[in-house]
Amino acid sequence: MKRKIMDQKKGSEIMRAIEELSVMVEVRSATLVPVAEHGHVDDHARDRDAAFINHEAAHIPTRPFLSLCSLILQVLDKIGPTMAVLRQDIHQNIRRLEVKHESDPSTYSNMVEILKMEATEGIARNVTSSSRAVVWLTRSLDFTVALFQNLLRDPGKNMKQAVEESYNLTLKPWHRWISSAASKVALMLVPDNETFFSSLMAKDENYDNLKVEIETFLSLLVPYLEQIHSILRFYHLDKLKSN
Numbered sequence: 001m002k003r004k005i006m007d008q009k010k011g012s013e014i015m016r017a018i019e020e021l022s023v024m025v026e027v028r029s030a031t032l033v034p035v036a037e038h039g040h041v042d043d044h045a046r047d048r049d050a051a052f053i054n055h056e057a058a059h060i061p062t063r064p065f066l067s068l069c070s071l072i073l074q075v076l077d078k079i080g081p082t083m084a085v086l087r088q089d090i091h092q093n094i095r096r097l098e099v100k101h102e103s104d105p106s107t108y109s110n111m112v113e114i115l116k117m118e119a120t121e122g123i124a125r126n127v128t129s130s131s132r133a134v135v136w137l138t139r140s141l142d143f144t145v146a147l148f149q150n151l152l153r154d155p156g157k158n159m160k161q162a163v164e165e166s167y168n169l170t171l172k173p174w175h176r177w178i179s180s181a182a183s184k185v186a187l188m189l190v191p192d193n194e195t196f197f198s199s200l201m202a203k204d205e206n207y208d209n210l211k212v213e214i215e216t217f218l219s220l221l222v223p224y225l226e227q228i229h230s231i232l233r234f235y236h237l238d239k240l241k242s243n
Contacts, residue, residue: 012202013074014213020068021220027059058231060111062101069094069137072144078199079163082189086171090140093133100130112231119235135240138228142170145221148214151193155207160190174241 073090076083101108108114115131118124124131146166150157164187191199201210232238 012200012213013071014200014210014217017068017071017075018213018217018220020064020071021217021224023064024061024068024224025220027061058112058227060228060231062097062109062111062114065111065137066094066097066101069140072141075144075200078191078196080189080191082163082187086140086143089136093137096128096133097130097137115231115235115237124235124237125240131235131237132240134228135232135237136242138225138232139171139174141221141225143167145218145225146170148218151197152211152214152218155193157193159193159196160187162193163187163190 069090073087073094076087076090097111097114100114111134115124115134118126118129118131123129126132143166146169147162150162150166151159154162167187197207197210200214201207229238
């Protein structure tokens with residue numbers, strides 16, 4: 001199925017995102033170990049981190065992660081100027097992590113090493129930290145997942161409603177008042193469903209094929225985001241709010 005999809009739409013944002021995720025998933029499989037090997041974990045944490053991640057040995061490849069986030073930027077562009085503020089934040093956070101990675105490509109090829117280093121130095125929660133960039137990029141991916149799930153669940157749902165519900169679920173809890181207020185105004189510029197879906201389709205592609213692509217994308221990204229959130233909780237970064 002995956003090979004068929006790629007043959008249908010080489011070079012599209014969603015297909016390239018699937019390719020980046022495939023690389024990340026291959027690395028991820030090597031970091032899953034029984035939680036029992038790392039001491040006592042309460043029942044709530046065990047359920048929450050069901051993937052049994054070895055946080056100390058976890059590996060999130062930096063370059064593929066940043067490439068994925070860059071592709072998400074292109075998808076958000078198709079929603080129009082509504083996503084301008086979020087797009088700017090994503091771009092700045094990508095650049096911040098690129099600079100960190102370029103400072104020591106060997107060490108920081110694993111994004112977890114960035115989190116570990118900043119946690120050790122006590123700077124992870126600083127306004128300009130790379131850890132904060134990881135948090136917000138992860139939440140932007142959460143928004144993308146929620147939006148696609150929303151639209152696949154109910155293709156006839158009003159696009160503005162789908163965007164607003166997805167924003168409320170994934171980003172609003174962490175934004176301060178100014179960010180939330182700005183997003184409310186921006187919702188007035190959301191395109192209709194047909195325009196959005198059409199912008200994601202390749203030439204001569206139909207909705208059914210696009211739906212399969214999006215489902216494949218989500219099947220890879222959702223479990224991967226669960227791992228990242230588990231790592232962010234491990235480093236006490238999961239509750240960070242905007243400045």
